[in-house]
Amino acid sequence: MKLNNIFLPLCGLCLSVQVIAQGTTSLEEQMQKKAREVISQMTVDEKISQMMNDAPGIERLGIKPYNWWSEGLHGVGRNGRATVFPQPIGLGATFNPELVQQIGAAISTEGRAKFNVAQKINNYSIYAGLTYWSPNVNIFRDPRWGRGMETYGEDPYLSGTIGAAYVKGMQGDDPFYLRAAACGKHYAVHSGPEKDRHSFNAIPSKKDLFETYLPAFKMLVQQGRVEAIMGAYNRVYGESASGSKLLLLDVLRKDWGFKGHVVSDCGAVTDIFTGHHIAKSHAEASAIAVKNGLNLECGGSFHALKEALEQNLLTEADLDNALMPLMMTRLKLGILFPDSQCPYNNIPESVVASDAHAAIARKAAQESMVLLKNDNVLPINKEIKTMYVIGPYAADAFVLMGNYFGVSNRYSTYLQGIVDKVSEGTSINYKLGFLPTTPNINKMDWALGEARGADVCVVVLGNSGANEGEEGDAIASTALGDRDNISLPPHQMEFLRKLTKDNNNKVVTVLTGGSPIDVKEISEISDAVVMAWYPGQEGGFALGDLLFGDVNFSGRLPITFPLSVDGLPAFDDYTMKGRTYKYMSDNIMYPFGYGLTYSKVLYSDAKMLNKKYKGKEPLQLQVTLRNESNREVDEVAQVYLSAPGAGQTVPIETLVSFKRVKLQPNSSQVVDFTIQPDELKMVQEDGTSKLLKGDYTVTVSSAAPGKRSQELGVENSKVGFKI
Incomplete structure (x- = not known):
C-alpha cells in the first residue's frame, strides 16, 4: 500500500496527514474528507x-x-x-x-x-x-x-x-x-x-x-x-x-x-x-x-x-x-x-515559449488557414522576379493575436513569412497602401502603381481586434464589438478594386479576422483568396509555407460564409431556422467545411459495413479517397447524416464524424468511420432525442452537402439505409 504525505495545517498546527493512494479507500475519497475538514475549520x-x-489567504489554516x-x-x-x-x-x-x-x-x-x-x-x-x-x-x-x-x-x-x-x-x-x-x-x-x-x-x-x-x-x-x-x-x-x-x-x-x-x-x-x-x-x-x-x-x-x-x-x-x-x-x-x-x-x-511549442503553433497555423479560391496563381514560385506585399495588416503583429491573448517574445508577420521564402534574386517591396479602419487622409498614393507593376501582389485586408471582439476591447467598433454587417471597411474594398482593375498581374488576397467576411466581390476580382484568421505568433511563417507550396493547404471553414446578412434572421433571434449549414439552403457563398488544397481528392464507393442496420449498434462506414495529384495532402473527410424529415422537422444535414486523412501523391486509401447510435438520434420539439423510422442518407464529403457545394465542385460519396 502506497502512502502520500500531504501537509494540512489546521488550527495553527502543522499536521502530517497520510493519504491512502491505493487500498480500500481511494485518493478521491481521502481528498473529499480533507476538503470537508478544511471547510469545517x-x-x-x-x-x-x-x-x-x-x-484571500487564511493564514491560521495555512491557505x-x-x-x-x-x-x-x-x-x-x-x-x-x-x-x-x-x-x-x-x-x-x-x-x-x-x-x-x-x-x-x-x-x-x-x-x-x-x-x-x-x-x-x-x-x-x-x-x-x-x-x-x-x-x-x-x-x-x-x-x-x-x-x-x-x-x-x-x-x-x-x-x-x-x-x-x-x-x-x-x-x-x-x-x-x-x-x-x-x-x-x-x-x-x-x-x-x-x-x-x-x-x-x-x-x-x-x-x-x-x-x-x-x-x-x-x-x-x-x-x-x-x-x-x-x-x-x-x-x-x-x-x-x-x-x-x-x-x-x-x-x-x-x-x-x-x-x-x-x-x-x-x-x-x-x-x-x-x-x-x-x-x-x-x-x-x-x-x-x-x-x-x-x-x-x-x-x-x-x-x-x-x-x-x-x-x-x-x-x-x-x-x-x-x-x-x-x-x-x-x-x-x-x-x-x-x-x-x-x-x-x-x-x-x-x-515557456519554447521552440517545441512554437513548432506546434506553426503547424496549427498552417492547418487553420483556408484557401477559398485559387485561379492557378498559387503556389508561388520562390524564384519569382518581382513581388509586392501591401496592406497595414501585412506587417502588424496585432492581427496575429485575436483576443484573450498572451504575449510572445517572437512574432512572424505575414510580410516576414513571405520575405523569408523568396529567392535572393527576387525584387520584393512593401507599403502600407491604406489605413486599417479609416480612409487615407493623404490622397496621394504611390503604393498602388508600384503594386500593380509586380508579377504577384499579396494584399492583406480584413478585420482586427480593434473592430470585432468583446464590448470593451474593440475600440473601433460601432456596435460594442459586434458588427452591423460582414462587409470590409469600404476604403479597403475600394483599394482592392483599384488594384485589380484592368491589371495583368496576379493578386492574392489574404483576409484576417475571426468571423465570416463578405467575400463575393473579393473572390470575383482576386486570383486567389486565403482566410488566415488570427493565426498566432507563427502566422507569418505559416502563411509563407502555404503560399509557396512548402505545405499544402488543409484548413476548412468551421462556419458558413453567407452571401449577405440581409438573408439571415435578426441578430437577437435565437431560433436556428435559417442559420448555420443545418438550416440554410441558400444565401451561402462558401459552405461549412469548405476549403481548397493544391491537390484533387476524389471520393467514391461509400458503403455501410453493417449487414442490416437497426440503429442499436455503431454504424460502420467506409469510403475510398484518391489523391489525383503529385502532392501529399491532408484531406478533411466529413460525414453528414440526412434523417427522415430533413429540412422540415430535423436539420438538412448533421455532421456526425470527420477525419484528417494523409494521402500520398497519386494514391488511394480506404477510410473507416464509426458512428455511435446516439449521433443518429434527432432532437424532437420537446427536447428529447429519438431514433426516427425511415430513410437515411450518409454523405462523406469535403464540405457540407447542398446546392452551393455542388456549384463549387465539392467531392462526395453517398450511401443510404433504412430503419
Whole structure:
C-alpha cells in the first residue's frame, strides 16, 4: 500500500496527514474528507471569502491567497511571456482534435511552470493561477457576433469534439491531479448581441436548446471531464444563466453528472439584481445563485452573502455545499496545501515559449488557414522576379493575436513569412497602401502603381481586434464589438478594386479576422483568396509555407460564409431556422467545411459495413479517397447524416464524424468511420432525442452537402439505409 504525505495545517498546527493512494479507500475519497475538514475549520466570513475569485489567504489554516481568474483561450493569456497559438476559430478550422489536445497540453505546461515561479515570488495576482476560463464552446450562430472568434464554429459536434480535446490536453491524464483546470463557457445560449448580454432573456425552443446550444457543453463534461463551467450573463427562460435551476442543477449536475465547480461570468450575479431585476438586492441575488448551483463568483455581490444568511435566504450548510467543489479543485491542482505528490510541481521554466511549442503553433497555423479560391496563381514560385506585399495588416503583429491573448517574445508577420521564402534574386517591396479602419487622409498614393507593376501582389485586408471582439476591447467598433454587417471597411474594398482593375498581374488576397467576411466581390476580382484568421505568433511563417507550396493547404471553414446578412434572421433571434449549414439552403457563398488544397481528392464507393442496420449498434462506414495529384495532402473527410424529415422537422444535414486523412501523391486509401447510435438520434420539439423510422442518407464529403457545394465542385460519396 502506497502512502502520500500531504501537509494540512489546521488550527495553527502543522499536521502530517497520510493519504491512502491505493487500498480500500481511494485518493478521491481521502481528498473529499480533507476538503470537508478544511471547510469545517472556517468561519462564516472565511467561507464567503473563498467563494469569490480573488480569494484571500487564511493564514491560521495555512491557505495561501488565490485568484481564480486566469485565461488560456489559445495560450496562457494576460500573464507575461507565453506561446500564442491560433485563435480558437482557427483551431476549429483545423478539424484536428489531436493537434488541439497537444495545444491544450502545451498551454497548461507553460501555465504550470509560470505558476511555480510566481508562487516563489509571492505573486498571487489575477491571471497568475491555474484555473483557466477556457474553452469557449458557445455556438457561432450569427456572423455579426464579435466574440465568435473565441469559439470553434457553428457546429455543436465539431465544437464539442475540439473543445473536449482541448480540455483533455489542458488538464492532463493523471487519475486525480490536474495540470490545470479548464472551464467551459459561457453556459448557455450565449452568442450576442454584446450590448444586450447583461439584460437579455433567451427563449429558445427546447429543440434548439438541446440540439444546438447544449451538446458541446455536454461533450466537455462527459468526454472531457472538464473541471469547471462558467455561467453566462444572459437569462434563459427567465432565469439568470449564472443562477439557473434548470441549467445548473437539473441539466448540468443531475442529467450530465457534473462534479466540478461553477463560476459566474464577471458581474453576472450583480446582473441578477441590476440587469435582470430578478432579485431585489445583492443579498437576494447571491442567495439565488448559490441555492441554484453557483459555487464561485467573479465579482463583488457575494460580499452580501452574510446579509443573506442573516435574512434566512440561505443557510451555512448551503455555503458548505458550494465550497466543497472549490476545495476539491484546489486539492486536485495540488495547491490548497503543499502537496509533494502532485506530478506537476517541477515543470521547468524552459518550457515557456519554447521552440517545441512554437513548432506546434506553426503547424496549427498552417492547418487553420483556408484557401477559398485559387485561379492557378498559387503556389508561388520562390524564384519569382518581382513581388509586392501591401496592406497595414501585412506587417502588424496585432492581427496575429485575436483576443484573450498572451504575449510572445517572437512574432512572424505575414510580410516576414513571405520575405523569408523568396529567392535572393527576387525584387520584393512593401507599403502600407491604406489605413486599417479609416480612409487615407493623404490622397496621394504611390503604393498602388508600384503594386500593380509586380508579377504577384499579396494584399492583406480584413478585420482586427480593434473592430470585432468583446464590448470593451474593440475600440473601433460601432456596435460594442459586434458588427452591423460582414462587409470590409469600404476604403479597403475600394483599394482592392483599384488594384485589380484592368491589371495583368496576379493578386492574392489574404483576409484576417475571426468571423465570416463578405467575400463575393473579393473572390470575383482576386486570383486567389486565403482566410488566415488570427493565426498566432507563427502566422507569418505559416502563411509563407502555404503560399509557396512548402505545405499544402488543409484548413476548412468551421462556419458558413453567407452571401449577405440581409438573408439571415435578426441578430437577437435565437431560433436556428435559417442559420448555420443545418438550416440554410441558400444565401451561402462558401459552405461549412469548405476549403481548397493544391491537390484533387476524389471520393467514391461509400458503403455501410453493417449487414442490416437497426440503429442499436455503431454504424460502420467506409469510403475510398484518391489523391489525383503529385502532392501529399491532408484531406478533411466529413460525414453528414440526412434523417427522415430533413429540412422540415430535423436539420438538412448533421455532421456526425470527420477525419484528417494523409494521402500520398497519386494514391488511394480506404477510410473507416464509426458512428455511435446516439449521433443518429434527432432532437424532437420537446427536447428529447429519438431514433426516427425511415430513410437515411450518409454523405462523406469535403464540405457540407447542398446546392452551393455542388456549384463549387465539392467531392462526395453517398450511401443510404433504412430503419
